[in-house]
Amino acid sequence: MKFGTYLFEPEKVLGFDFDLFRVKPEVGRRQPPRQDMYSNVAIFGDNVTARNHPEWVSQSEHGPALRTNDRYNFRWDILCPTVPEYREEMLKYIEEVDRASQGIWLNSIHFADHGHCTCPRCKEKWQKSGLSWLEWRKKEVTDYIAQIRDVVKKELVIGLLPDPVSSYERFGIDFDALAPYADAFNVVMFSKNYATPWYWEMLCMGFKKLLKKPMYISLYVFGPGDDPKEVPSPAELLTVSVRCGRTGIDGILYLAGKASQIVDFQKAAVDKIELRQKLRNYGCPEVLELVERWEKIVG
Numbered sequence: 001m002k003f004g005t006y007l008f009e010p011e012k013v014l015g016f017d018f019d020l021f022r023v024k025p026e027v028g029r030r031q032p033p034r035q036d037m038y039s040n041v042a043i044f045g046d047n048v049t050a051r052n053h054p055e056w057v058s059q060s061e062h063g064p065a066l067r068t069n070d071r072y073n074f075r076w077d078i079l080c081p082t083v084p085e086y087r088e089e090m091l092k093y094i095e096e097v098d099r100a101s102q103g104i105w106l107n108s109i110h111f112a113d114h115g116h117c118t119c120p121r122c123k124e125k126w127q128k129s130g131l132s133w134l135e136w137r138k139k140e141v142t143d144y145i146a147q148i149r150d151v152v153k154k155e156l157v158i159g160l161l162p163d164p165v166s167s168y169e170r171f172g173i174d175f176d177a178l179a180p181y182a183d184a185f186n187v188v189m190f191s192k193n194y195a196t197p198w199y200w201e202m203l204c205m206g207f208k209k210l211l212k213k214p215m216y217i218s219l220y221v222f223g224p225g226d227d228p229k230e231v232p233s234p235a236e237l238l239t240v241s242v243r244c245g246r247t248g249i250d251g252i253l254y255l256a257g258k259a260s261q262i263v264d265f266q267k268a269a270v271d272k273i274e275l276r277q278k279l280r281n282y283g284c285p286e287v288l289e290l291v292e293r294w295e296k297i298v299g
């Protein structure tokens with residue numbers, strides 16, 4: 001297994017195998033990539049572009065893909081994925097970011113959710129395609145990833161939302177169709193707590209069965225602006241890491257706003273002597289060895 005950080009600032013943290021920097025998160029703000037970090041790019045989730053181009057926001061019978069639309073669970077504003085100018089611009093952007101960093105980890109590659117996008121352009125493209133609605137959506141998503149694969153010369157990792165069953169109907173995502181273009185998948189499993197590790201472990205097993213490429217998961221340590229009382233406890237994070245790790249996944253990333261919040265987690269994990277002892281028989285020595293590595297750095 002490999003372990004990485006997943007950060008909103010361009011800082012590396014000692015004690016990990018690699019570091020992923022959110023050069024363009026879904027809020028839409030862009031920061032320059034770093035040569036010695038991987039770059040995380042959210043494509044169609046983009047609050048800044050949605051504000052500047054309201055005509056590009058994805059449409060549906062139940063309203064647009066905006067955070068204010070309570071029919072859906074949108075955490076950010078989402079663009080229609082067939083806007084030619086935006087696709088072109090993102091392709092160039094991703095090519096540049098790849099050149100200036102260790103490689104690309106994508107998020108938000110897909111349609112917003114069930115029933116998106118019904119803008120006039122999408123309706124016309126679908127009708128001309130002769131395909132079923134769902135197959136047309138899948139083709140739009142897959143063909144764009146194929147174009148991205150052509151411009152990314154380094155590692156390309158495709159981010160997935162944690163829905164192993166309905167990603168095709170909801171997002172136009174077909175895991176098998178995307179696999180040939182992906183060096184790996186990253187299933188984001190963000191939560192403000194991991195009090196019931198059973199669910200996360202089950203999701204890992206489900207995805208591990210489905211995905212035909214190496215699979216990472218991403219866990220939530222501390223988001224930007226979070227109240228310290230409302231983030232997962234170090235004990236929950238250690239336990240869920242071990243329980244997910246034993247399903248055969250290939251690695252875990254830890255998300256935080258700042259590198260210092262990851263260091264705080266490392267220190268707290270090192271101090272959990274009794275829990276680390278208890279987790280020895282759980283069947284994932286890799287996570288415990290990671291904490292032993294941290295002991296030498298932050299202990």
Ligand SMILES: [Zn+2]
Nearest residue numbers: 080117119122
């Ligand atoms: Zn559309």
